[in-house]
Amino acid sequence: MAPRPEDRHKLVELLNEFKMENYFPNYLIDLLTYTGYSSCEALSLFEETDRNKLEEFAQQTLPELLSNDEKENFYGVFLKKTAIFRIVEGDKKALDKLVSNCRKKIKNFHSALDTQDRPLQGKSRGKSLKRSVARSVACKERYPDSIEVISVAKKRKQLNEVNEAALIENEGQSCSQHNSEANETTDETIEEVKRISEEHICNIVKKYQIAFLKQLKNVNNKEEIETEIETMKTPRVEVRDDIAYVLCHICGFKSKAYCVLGRYKQRWVLSNVNRHFKTHFKNLNATNKSKILTTDCEKKRTIYSYFSAKPLNENKKSASDCNNSSSDLLSSDNIGTGGSTEEEIQINNLEPAAPLAQNIDPALEIPNNNLEVVDLTSTSQAEYVQENLRQCSQPRRSRATKACKSREMQLDINQLKMTDYFDICEKIKCQIQECPSLKTEFTLSANLFFQQKNLRKNIDEFTDSKKNTPSDFFDAIKMAASKNSDVKAPSANRYPHDLKKLCLYLFLISGRLAYQTLVANIPRGLPSISTVLRSLSGYYKFSEGEVAMSELKDYLNQRNYPLHVFISEDQTAIVRRPRYNPATNQLIGYVFKKSQRTGFPKAPKMKSIVLQT
DNA sequence: TCGGTTATGTTAAGTCGGCT
DNA sequence: AGCCGACTTAACATAACCGA
Structure with a gap:
């Protein structure tokens, strides 16, 4: 009698999963398979009394079923006297561990399926129960004579x-x-x-x-x-x-x-x-529903389309591929033309089919700082790039090596630092304080927002009292806080729509921490970050690098602005060495020559964009 | 007035990225 | 590599709102 191969295999796989295959004895695998404990479910229900039954089975039943060879393999030291067979202490531990692992696995499986078993923190669970009880009590207090509700x-x-x-x-x-x-x-x-x-x-x-x-x-x-x-x-x-x-x-x-x-x-x-x-x-429910984009369309709208002819997924390479393919990346085959996707927009001076390597001015002078400008057209510099690309797939350097590199790359003492701008900011502040008209303008900038006709109407509706309308931004916050303090639960807080808009603006320009600090200091006066983010999600979202030409045109038209725009870049960073991102096919770390006229980097591709009227 | 909807705040759980 | 805080997402829970 041999155990069923499929059952045995199932048990062995389970042991492999728990990484127990090296020390779990073969005879125990056979015994569990004979007795039907080959599945995770069955093992999860295994108890100590079942172990005694297993031993009884091995003492009384198995000797009659096994051949001599099988007996020899199975019983080991108990071969001469099978009636006293027992699972030895060390193997008992292994069995207990297997059972414990199976129970954990089953428990995790069920909790993943059932939202009711979602692990809550003790505090939260307690709170939840308390809320539930409080809700029932409050309801009974409120409607003492009501007809009994029967759940x-x-x-x-x-x-x-x-x-x-x-x-x-x-x-x-x-x-x-x-x-x-x-x-x-x-x-x-x-x-x-x-x-x-x-x-x-x-x-x-x-x-x-x-x-x-x-x-x-x-x-x-x-x-x-x-x-x-x-x-x-x-x-x-x-x-x-x-x-x-x-x-x-x-x-x-x-x-x-x-x-x-x-x-x-x-x-x-x-x-x-x-x-x-x-x-x-979610994607279909944006506020600006007419601007719904398909995936392909979305790709076409990105800056990426102007630089690469190949679809994003074709250029997507793993970091390990980065090393081998570095030379291909510099070839013109891989970087082709893009094209305008917005028919009404005409992009002047856009140089199609220009390989990325050619976009960098070889005569670029290194400015008076440590930023390195590379001429990619020369062989030596191409090798330099390849070396950098190779580095990005290499494992991290040790701490000692990093320290050495850090010493090597000590900053030029002439390099401008952020603190260097503090003096300039102070001077601007002094000038504002000294000039009465400027001072008034800046002080009232937030309050001016509240003097708009629509906003006043909105605030009046919210406060429900025309006699007591807020005179400025802080007054509006105070009123909101006052009104919201009358209600019981925080979730019952309400804020005027335009106050939320202004708070969204505050959040975006000041950052999460600053806004959180404000909220913490003005309880119920400002909407929480959740609310602000929710209102943000109602707006159309631009993905990174997206050229939102039609939205830009709408914006200019609405305000009667001329259809000439200047494009600059954001998220400028100082990086230690050039890097390559295979997912976006982007090289980061090379610097364009600065324009003498504007001071902005000269981008050889999109020099200017004219929106056709 | 009722019963479903909406707006809001809280929390869990996961991801990301900087730091050591 | 691992820790940890910031950030993101969506579920959970509550009370006011609003249309029939």
Whole structure:
């Protein structure tokens, strides 16, 4: 008798997974396979008493089934007296570890599937429970005379009480028939309540999803949305007591819906279900819906398209490929023409088919700092680039080597530092303070925002009192804080739309930490970062390097500005050595010659752009 | 007035990048 | 390489809002 090969193989794979294959004995693998413990599920249920049963099986049953050779391999030192076979102490430890690992694996698997088991921090879980209790208490206090709201759990409890009462009433009588009827009624009623709840939630969810898709349909790709509505499956709902789980038909995620006690009956809050559904259409739900882009279109709009003829994915190479392909990257075959994607925009002086290497002026002079400018057209410099490219795929240097390199690359004492600009800033500040008109302008810059007609209207509506309208930005914050302090929960805070816009601006220019500090110091006066980020997500998002020509043109037209623009670059960084990013096919670290007239780097490609009227 | 929706804040869990 | 803080994303939870 030999163990089934497939079962044995399954167990061995499990041991490999837990990296236990080196020290787990063969006889134990066989014994577990013989007794049906070859799966993770079975092993996760293994207990100490089962180990005794295994030993009994090996002592009594196995000797009768195994051949002499098999016995020799299996029993080892117990060969002469199989009746006293036992799993030795060291092997017991190995077995315990296997069982423990299997239990962990099963537990992780279930928690990944079930959102209810999502690990919450103790504090959060406690808070959540407290909130839930507080909610029920508050509801009862608010509506002391209201009709009792019966959730499925409460219904179950009540019905059990009725059954118990019935049992007591019928005590002494032969009432087995009645009992069985009562139990049947209980189960049927619970099932009926569940079914109605599920159907109800299902209808609401479907109604919401269709309405949401129809709303998109007006502005987006009609066919796509039409297909989505047609193929949309009925959502699967599972009600468990006061909570319902709605299975997303797109990704399979189980969103939680809550049962809230209403005035007369329970109602379901499906905000999480709806919000989850919306995430699948995030890109289609931008504020500027007419600007929805397909992936290809998006690629065409990026600066990348002006420099590379090959699609992004074709140029995408791993860091390990970087070394071998470095020479190809400098060839003109790999870097071709791009082209204008916006038909109405004419880009002058755009030099098509110019290899990247040729865009760098060979006669470029090294400025009075340590930034190195490289002539890529010469052989020696091309080798230099290749060497740098090779370095990017090399492992990190040791600390000692880094220290040596750092000493080698000590900065030129003439190099400008950030602190050098402090004096200039101070001088500007002094000039502003000394000039009355400038001082007034800067002081009121934020307040001027609040003197716009639309904003005043918005603030007036928010404050609901025309006599008490905010006179400036800080007054508006104060009012918001005051109004929000009247409500109980922080989630009930509300802010005027334009205050949120200004806060978004503050967040963007000052940064997260500065804005967080402001929020912390003005509780309920400024919206939280979450709210600010949410409002930001409502705006159209530009990806890195994207040339948003039509938006730029709209912006200029709206303000009657001339259709001439100057393009500069952001995110300028000082880097230690040139680098290559294979994902974007970009070389970072080479410096263009500065223009004598403007002081900006001379970019040989896009010298100027004229928007056609 | 009811019941679903919306706006808001909190939190978990993951990623990223700088520092040592 | 590992630590750690900043940042991102989306779920969770709550109360006010609003249309039928």
